[in-house]
Amino acid sequence: MTGAVELLPVIGRRAALERFIRLPHALMRDDPSWVPPLLAERRAALSPGKNPWFRHGEAAFWIARREGRDVGRISAQEDRLAPPDADGARIGHFGLLAAVDDGLVFAALLAAAEAWLAARGLGRVRGPFSLSINEQTGLLVSGFDTPPMLMMPHDPPHAGTRLEALGYRKARDLLAYIVDADAPLPPGAAALVARGLPSGVVLRPMRRAALREEVAALLAIFNDAWAGHWGFVPFTPEEVEHLASELRPLLHERLVWFAELRGEPVAFVVCLPNLNEAIADLDGRLLPFGWARLLWRLKIAGVATARVPLMGVRRRLHSGLLGRALPFFLMDALRREALAMGIRRIEMSWVLEDNAPMRHLAQSVAAHSYKTYRVYERDIAG
Secondary structure: OOOOEEEEEOOOOHHHHHHHHHHHHHHOOOOOOOOOOOHHHHHHHOOOOOOHHHHOEEEEEEEEEEOOEEEEEEEEEEEOOOOOOOOOOOEEEEEEEEEOOOHHHHHHHHHHHHHHHHOOOOOEEEEOEEOOOOOEEOEEEEOOOOOOOOOOOOOOOHHHHHHHHOOOEEEEEEEEEEEEOOOOOOHHHHHHHHOOOOOOEEEEEOOHHHHHHHHHHHHHHHHHHHOOOOOOOOOOHHHHHHHHHHHOOOOOHHHEEEEEEOOEEEEEEEEEEOHHHHHOOOOOOOOOOHHHHHHHHHHHHOOOEEEEEEEEEOHHHOOOHHHHHHHHHHHHHHHHHHHHOOOOEEEEEEEEOOOHHHHHHHHHOOOEEEEEEEEEEEEOOO
């Protein structure tokens, strides 16, 4: 390509937003590992009227055009709940990045996002977050040969190279671990579980009849457990309500487990059937027959893979033996139930590269790292 890169702002243009959402379908269609996301879900995620993230965040979107065709897209967003960096710098984000392997296209897209953030007084840009660190996070930099699990991104190998050429540096790597559901626990973990639950602790599955309260309980634990970790942004009450509604079709009683200490929920694990396995051949469409195929695959045929996106233990227990033991009991219960449902492989993701306890847990239950996602950053010129 030799022509100039033109940037088309998307906000307020319904037809342009549809082009924005569908653009990866054209750019990634030849990648055998890419899974087209459901178009209806993407429309809702980018709609201020449907996604409660927009109550504490603002975003802008652009499409890059060159020689008459759409060749890339990007978002820029300010999350008012995101904490400043350790040096006091205010952080803005970019996300939803997809573009052809062209340095000028990447440069134009990132320049637009940086200018938008700089105009709001933000001194550092970090991403990709699409739109939030609690949604799709990071850019795939290794593990391109397998499809992504649900709610995880998939990117071409050239994307990271292009960002680094523009001066973007690694902020953190995020790891995805994979484990066979029928793999025996290593001796140390097996011995711990064999000793039985500590006094006063009960494991129980999620109560679907009280789904709203159960989701609120687990996210309260999550917000407490992960406060202070790098990049952490708490779920708001509105986001909890939204998440409960969005995940209702995927939440299975036997794949969500709580640990209660003298009647109080203090730890949990959530495992979701891998929706991407069920929608891979739908090209993002649920009409006219996609709904029927999807429901049949999820409810009747089942899927063979699943993902653990959320796990947490109350912070007051972190330093004690109980806090270190509870995740092993939860994972043991989860793996037994998953195997009974026909699930053969479970991804634990994502795990911060410097989160030693979570990495130890994954390795202790026989999981191994098989994908790496990178969060990039750079300071914004004044």
